[in-house]
Structures are given as C-alpha cells and as structure tokens.
Amino acid sequence: MSTTDARKFGLAVAQMGPVHLADSRQAVVKRLVAMLREAAARQAQFVVFPELALTTFFPRYWMTEQEAVERYFERAMPNADTQPLFDAARELGVGFYLGYAELTPDGRRFNTAVLVDRAAKVVGKYRKVHLPGHDDHKPDAPFQHLEKKFFEVGNLGFPVWNTQDVNVGMCICNDRRWPETWRAMSLQSAELIVLGYNTPSWNIHWNEPVHLRTFHHEIVLQASAYQNAVWVGAAAKCGSEDGFHMIGSSMIVAPSGEIVARASGEEDEVIAARIDLDLGRTFRQHVFNFAKHRSPEQYRLIVERTGAGAPLPLPPEATHG
Amino acid sequence: MSTTDARKFGLAVAQMGPVHLADSRQAVVKRLVAMLREAAARQAQFVVFPELALTTFFPRYWMTEQEAVERYFERAMPNADTQPLFDAARELGVGFYLGYAELTPDGRRFNTAVLVDRAAKVVGKYRKVHLPGHDDHKPDAPFQHLEKKFFEVGNLGFPVWNTQDVNVGMCICNDRRWPETWRAMSLQSAELIVLGYNTPSWNIHWNEPVHLRTFHHEIVLQASAYQNAVWVGAAAKCGSEDGFHMIGSSMIVAPSGEIVARASGEEDEVIAARIDLDLGRTFRQHVFNFAKHRSPEQYRLIVERTGAGAPLPLPPEATHG
Numbered sequence: 001m002s003t004t005d006a007r008k009f010g011l012a013v014a015q016m017g018p019v020h021l022a023d024s025r026q027a028v029v030k031r032l033v034a035m036l037r038e039a040a041a042r043q044a045q046f047v048v049f050p051e052l053a054l055t056t057f058f059p060r061y062w063m064t065e066q067e068a069v070e071r072y073f074e075r076a077m078p079n080a081d082t083q084p085l086f087d088a089a090r091e092l093g094v095g096f097y098l099g100y101a102e103l104t105p106d107g108r109r110f111n112t113a114v115l116v117d118r119a120a121k122v123v124g125k126y127r128k129v130h131l132p133g134h135d136d137h138k139p140d141a142p143f144q145h146l147e148k149k150f151f152e153v154g155n156l157g158f159p160v161w162n163t164q165d166v167n168v169g170m171c172i173c174n175d176r177r178w179p180e181t182w183r184a185m186s187l188q189s190a191e192l193i194v195l196g197y198n199t200p201s202w203n204i205h206w207n208e209p210v211h212l213r214t215f216h217h218e219i220v221l222q223a224s225a226y227q228n229a230v231w232v233g234a235a236a237k238c239g240s241e242d243g244f245h246m247i248g249s250s251m252i253v254a255p256s257g258e259i260v261a262r263a264s265g266e267e268d269e270v271i272a273a274r275i276d277l278d279l280g281r282t283f284r285q286h287v288f289n290f291a292k293h294r295s296p297e298q299y300r301l302i303v304e305r306t307g308a309g310a311p312l313p314l315p316p317e318a319t320h321g
Numbered sequence: 322m323s324t325t326d327a328r329k330f331g332l333a334v335a336q337m338g339p340v341h342l343a344d345s346r347q348a349v350v351k352r353l354v355a356m357l358r359e360a361a362a363r364q365a366q367f368v369v370f371p372e373l374a375l376t377t378f379f380p381r382y383w384m385t386e387q388e389a390v391e392r393y394f395e396r397a398m399p400n401a402d403t404q405p406l407f408d409a410a411r412e413l414g415v416g417f418y419l420g421y422a423e424l425t426p427d428g429r430r431f432n433t434a435v436l437v438d439r440a441a442k443v444v445g446k447y448r449k450v451h452l453p454g455h456d457d458h459k460p461d462a463p464f465q466h467l468e469k470k471f472f473e474v475g476n477l478g479f480p481v482w483n484t485q486d487v488n489v490g491m492c493i494c495n496d497r498r499w500p501e502t503w504r505a506m507s508l509q510s511a512e513l514i515v516l517g518y519n520t521p522s523w524n525i526h527w528n529e530p531v532h533l534r535t536f537h538h539e540i541v542l543q544a545s546a547y548q549n550a551v552w553v554g555a556a557a558k559c560g561s562e563d564g565f566h567m568i569g570s571s572m573i574v575a576p577s578g579e580i581v582a583r584a585s586g587e588e589d590e591v592i593a594a595r596i597d598l599d600l601g602r603t604f605r606q607h608v609f610n611f612a613k614h615r616s617p618e619q620y621r622l623i624v625e626r627t628g629a630g631a632p633l634p635l636p637p638e639a640t641h642g
Contacts, residue, residue: 083616125639129616132608156639157619160632167632177608179500180620187622188632202380205607212577216547219578223544226501226537256533257540284629286526287453287498291628295450298478299501303624307612308605311488311509313483318446318477 007277009166011192012044013233015250017267018241019056025081028054032098033088035270040092042272045118045164051128051173051196051238052100054082057237058101059133059150060143060200060244065109066223068150071104075139077114077122095164097235099172099196101132101150102127111151113170113196117163122200124161126170127154130178141204143244147174149276160182166192166277169230173197177220179227186228187290194233201245205302214247218259226257229283231275239266255280328598332513333365334554336571338588339562340377346402349375352589353419354409359591361413366439366485368591370422371558372449372494372517373432375403378558379422380454380471381464381521381565386430389471392461394424398435398443407482408593411441416485418556420493420517422471423448432472434491434517438484445482447491448475451499462525468495479505487513487598490551494518497555500548501623508611509548511600514545515554522566535568539580547578550604552596560587576601 014035019028032049033059039047052058058072077100089096095118102112105314111131131153133145158181160169169185169192176182176195185193201213217234225232228321231254250263251275261271284290301312335356340349353370360368373379410417418441421482423433432452436445452474454466474616479502490506490513497503497516506514522534538555545555552575559569564597571584573594582592601633605611622633 022457032535098347123640124635129619130614132614153616154619157633159635159639161635162632174608174614178615179504180615180623183500184620184622187626187629189629203607209577212579216578217542219544219547224541226540227498235481247515257537258533264449282527286524287495289624289628290626293451293453293495294499294501294627295474296624296627297383298450299505301505302501303617303620305508305611306615307610308508308510311483312478312483314445315477316478318480 009275009277010043010045010272011231011233011252012039012042012046012270012272013048013235013252013273014039014102015235015263015271016050016053016237018181018239020239020242021056025054029082029085031268032085035268036085036088036092036094036096038093038270039272041268043274044272045094045201047094047096048194048233048235049096049098049196050235051113051198052101053099053196053237055101056241057198059146062137062144062146065150069103069109069238071102071254073109075103086116086120089118093118097170097194097196109151110154111147113172115161115163115168115170123163124159124170125156126159126172127156128172128175129154130174130181132193138204142202143200143204145200146203160185160188160190169193171195174198176224178218179224181226182224182230186230190230190233190282192233196235197235199247201247214249217247217249221251221253222257222259225253229255229280229288231255231277231280236263243311252276255283274297286311330596330598331365331367331593332552332554332573332596333360333363333591334571334573334582335360335368335370335558335592336569336584336590336592337371337558338373339560340558342377346375347592350403350406353406356589356591357406357409357413357415358416360593361415361530363591363593364595365415365593367416369515369554369556370396370417370419370517371556372434372519373422374420374517374558377562378519378567380467383458383465383467386471390424390430393608394422396424401590407437407441410437410439414439418515418517419493430472431475432468432493434493436482436484436489436491444484445480445491446477447480448477449474449492449493449496451495451502453495459525463523464521464525464578466521466525481509481511483505490514492516494520497545498537500545503545503549503551507551511551512601513552513554519558520568522568535570538568538570542572542574543578546574546576550576550601550609552576552598552601555585565625576604
C-alpha cells in the first residue's frame with residue numbers, strides 16, 4: 001500500500017474511574033460494556049481498556065499468593081463474568097485490549113493483556129515484562145506495590161499481531177517507561193501500540209514530587225510514539241480506589257509525539273480519534289528509516305548487560321585528541 | 322559515595338547564534354572564549370558548545386569532499402585557531418565539550434566532539450554514529466543535508482569518561498533521537514550526557530510541520546534524561562545562517578525530565594545551572610534500577626535487526642486465550 005492511501009482507523013481509549021474492593025466483576029464489566037457501546041457509536045473500531053481492569057489494583061495489599069489468586073485472578077478469558085463484554089464486541093464489530101490477572105492451568109500468575117478482534121476472538125496475549133515494585137512486606141509504607149510478588153516476568157516477548165489490517169503491539173503500565181519495550185515492537189513494524197496502566201500518584205520508595213508521576217507518563221508516551229513512529233493508545237484506571245489515588249491522563253498519541261486526545265477527569269471516560277496510520281509510515285521513511293540509520297553493532301551493551309556497570313575500556317582514539 | 326552526599330556541579334550550555342560563510346574561525350573562537358568566561362563567572366565547571374561549532378553548518382551545501390575538507394575540517398584539536406579557547410579553559414579551570422569536523426591523519430572524515438578537562442587536556446573523543454540526511458545531490462531541495470556524504474559513521478562506540486569526578490557521555494545532534502544512544506551510555510553509569518546540535522527548522526524530505534522540529538528536540542531530551550536517569554546539557558547552533566534557519570532551545574534537563582534551564586533566543590547565550598548529580602542516583606535506585614527490572618533476553622531484536630521487519634513468529638500461548 002502506498003503512502004498516499006488513506007488508512008484511517010477509529011481508535012478509542014476507555015479510561016476507568018476507580019474499582020473499589022466492594023465492586024463486583026459483574027458491575028465492572030457493565031461499565032466496560034457501556035464504554036464499548038459509546039466508543040462504537042463514535043465510530044471506533046478498537047477500544048483500549050486498562051491494566052487489571054476487572055478488579056481494584058490489588059498489588060497494593062499485602063496478602064498471600066493464594067488469597068490473591070482466589071479474589072483477583074482469572075482462570076480463563078473470556079469467562080462467565082467477562083462474556084457480556086465479548087458478546088457486545090461481537091455484536092458491534094469492535095476489537096479491544098483488556099488487562100487482567102492471569103492464572104494459567106498449571107498455576108502460574110502473570111499480569112496479562114489480551115487482544116480481541118471484532119469477531120470477539122482472542123487473537124493475542126501479552127504478559128507484562130517490566131514488573132515494578134517489590135516482593136517483600138513493607139509495613140511502614142502507606143501501601144504496597146507487590147507486582148514482583150504476585151506475578152512472574154512475562155514470557156511471551158513483545159509480539160506484534162496483524163489484526164483489523166493494523167500491526168498492533170501491546171504492553172502494560174511500567175513497560176512504557178522502558179525504551180526497549182517500544183523498540184522491540186517497532187522493529188517488527190508495529191503501527192499501533194496499546195497499553196493499560198494503574199499508576200499510583202504517590203511513590204512509596206522515595207519522596208518523589210507528585211506532579212512528576214503524570215509528567216513522566218506523558219513524556220515517555222510522547223517520545224516513544226515519536227521515536228518508534230507508532231500511534232499509542234493508553235488507558236488508565238484512576239482516581240481514588242478505597243482512598244488510594246492513581247493518575248488519569250489516558251491519551252492517544254500520534255507518531256509525531258503530539259497528544260491528539262486526552263481524558264479530562266478521573267472517571268469512566270471514552271476518548272476517541274480517527275487516526276491516520278500513514279503518518280507513522282512517513283516518519284519511518286525519513287528520520288526513522290531504521291535500515292538506513294541504525295547501527296546495531298554499537299548497541300550491543302543493551303543486551304549484554306542487565307544492570308549499569310563500569311564504563312567500557314576506551315578505544316585508543318577515544319582517549320586523546 | 323552515599324546518596325546523602327551533596328554532589329553539586331556547575332554546568333553551563335553555550336548556545337551559539339549563526340556562523341555565516343563569511344565568518345572566520347578566529348571570530349568564532351572569540352565568541353566561544355567570551356561565553357566560556359561568562360560561564361566561569363557564573364560558577365560553571367564545564368561548558369557545552371555546539372556540534373560543528375567552528376564553521377557554518379556546511380552539510381547544507383553541495384560540494385566535493387575535497388572542497389569540504391579544505392574549508393571546514395580540522396586536522397588537529399587543539400590547533401592554532403582554537404588554541405585561545407584551550408588557553409582560556411586552562412586559565413579558568415573549566416572543562417568543555419566542543420564539536421568540529423575531524424580529518425584524521427589517514428584522511429578519514431568524522432563529525433566529532435572532544436571532551437576537554439579543566440587543565441585543557443583533551444581526555445575524550447566521540448564520533449557521531451547516527452548521521453542524518455543523504456549523500457546525493459538534491460538540486461530541487463532548498464538546501465542539502467549531506468552528512469552521509471561528508472562523514473563516516475562514528476567508530477568509537479558510545480564511551481563514558483570519568484572527568485571532574487563526573488561520569489560523562491557525549492553524543493551529537495541526531496544521535497539524541499535514538500534511544501539506543503542513551504542506553505549504551507546509561508548502562509556504563511553515565512551521570513551527565515552532553516551534546517551539540519545544528520537542527521534545520523525545515524525538513525527537506527517531507528512537509529513536516531515546522532513546530533514539530535523544536536517539539537521533537539524537547540521530548541527526546543526530556544524522556545531520555547528520565548529513562549536513563551542522567552542530566553543532559555544540549556547546545557544549539559541556531560538562528561539564520563546565510564538565510565538557512567535552525568532551531569534554538571538549548572537546554573539543561575534533569576533526570577526527572579524537567580527542563581531546568583533553557584535559552585530564550587537564537588543568539589549566543591549562556592545558560593547555567595547548579596545540578597545535583599545525586600538526583601540521577603535516586604532514579605537509578607528505584608524506578609530505573611536496571612539490574613532489578615531489565616530483561617535483556619527479551620530485547621535481542623534491538624541488536625539482531627537493523628531495519629524494521631516482519632513480526633516474529635508468535636509463541637503458541639501468545640496466539641489464543
């Protein structure tokens with residue numbers, strides 16, 4: 001397809017307000033279905049829902065893994081509780097991204113998102129790689145961030161799927177802060193990257209100024225959209241869940257890095273845009289023509305080291321004039 | 322050194338207004354020396370000068386390599402023309418970064434920057450890896466962007482030097498748009514990354530909105546500072562060189578991604594900040610504790626592919642629910 005073909009696509013992001021401990025999955029799925037219907041009415045072909053969309057952001061609570069599994073994990077997707085969302089998607093012909101806590105048949109736990117096509121078929125699955133937080137109990141912290149306790153590191157890589165004639169990649173929450181996440185997908189010709197997030201407004205690890213939480217969310221989405229020439233749809237679960245506040249600012253970002261749609265509150269809210277997939281193509285042909293400009297032989301440290309280490313020995317010419 | 326030690330450092334960025342074809346190197350070096358003196362008076366210990374600081378941004382002109390070498394390249398650094406800058410640096414005890422066109426003794430051409438310590442000794446050299454533009458003559462374009470004709474791809478990697486008790490990395494102009502640049506240096510524990518740039522306000526390759534040029538500069542510096550927990554000092558040569566306009570917006574960016582100092586015009590202008598090197602350390606201990614959170618085995622495509630290609634085969638579990 002040439003760059004002059006119009007490749008417009010209806011993208012919606014369904015931000016969710018809080019899900020409290022007392023809220024049932026059925027009540028949550030009703031909210032998701034209502035937003036799916038609104039998105040479809042606004043000509044969306046695909047809807048991005050948040051990370052761990054079906055429950056409160058439970059990694060903030062200390063409990064055993066077994067307690068977490070019983071209350072918060074899904075053994076199948078779809079399941080009885082989420083079937084109404086899949087039914088509505090099929091009826092409306094709208095695909096979606098949905099994040100949930102996955103329990104596998106062999107008892108493994110992942111922070112997962114599925115990609116569902118407009119026939120309501122699950123066509124893809126991603127498991128979160130960059131788990132933030134800790135695995136120990138921090139009794140003096142105002143809340144916990146126990147993703148490293150409740151989930152394993154994702155083991156499916158960063159796949160890209162062609163669905164609804166778009167190359168789509170997925171990631172989840174903290175993954176968006178890591179440039180490797182985006183690059184692994186743009187090197188597979190991703191055109192649209194979708195993600196959900198639950199981002200606490202307070203950092204329990206140090207006295208980070210609160211305004212930085214939303215600011216970091218913005219700058220990583222904007223720069224990553226640009227640097228990888230992809231459209232981005234990012235959906236928050238936000239507001240105060242039983243007193244624990246999380247940031248909003250769900251947004252759609254263009255491959256130019258510009259925010260083209262943004263949620264204005266901290267409640268359930270659908271934002272939508274008619275996005276031009278060829279805009280990404282333009283950037284990939286010029287400034288980000290990877291084949292022409294990248295030098296992988298000079299990037300080896302990215303895969304050869306995990307943590308930061310000492311400077312490499314200097315080439316002789318790099319040490320003097 | 323613990324995080325409670327105050328590690329304050331005086332950083333200045335010396336933005337340059339235009340250098341016209343008619344301007345002599347002696348006149349340019351006088352301007353650099355004046356800015357070095359101002360920076361020192363404002364308690365700076367290190368000054369960042371632009372890319373190709375000694376001449377006009379000559380890759381905009383079609384000419385033979387030999388013509389370019391004769392007019393625009395330096396055979397040694399320091400040399401007779403730049404010696405006054407080195408003398409002033411030694412007198413004032415201020416280190417600096419300076420970009421110039423390098424001709425090696427064996428006739429190779431690089432877009433180079435040197436790192437000079439407060440004794441005016443050249444302690445490091447970097448050669449630009451990500452050369453933008455083209456190598457052919459585009460007679461219909463309003464100007465050329467011939468970096469791929471006049472320079473070889475840099476062959477020194479992305480070294481990090483410890484100088485003035487700071488781990489310093491260097492890059493040049495278009496390098497800043499590539500996340501790999503920053504990561505290669507933060508994995509070597511860089512604390513401060515300095516760069517110069519000449520960024521034309523108009524993109525000759527497509528009808529890119531002009532406002533995006535400065536916006537992209539901003540978002541890549543802000544996100545890269547944050548994602549790599551480094552301080553950034555970025556110096557423009559800007560304004561209209563013989564009618565060809567380039568963006569300004571030289572800036573100092575904190576590891577929080579916040580712009581802490583910014584040039585306000587398109588002329589010679591020194592901006593300065595007293596930066597806290599321990600702020601980067603805080604980010605590296607928490608959200609960007611690389612050893613704890615990175616998964617290099619899932620990043621392999623970054624070094625295994627140069628250009629974007631087809632999606633990888635999907636793991637079986639990534640294809641269905």
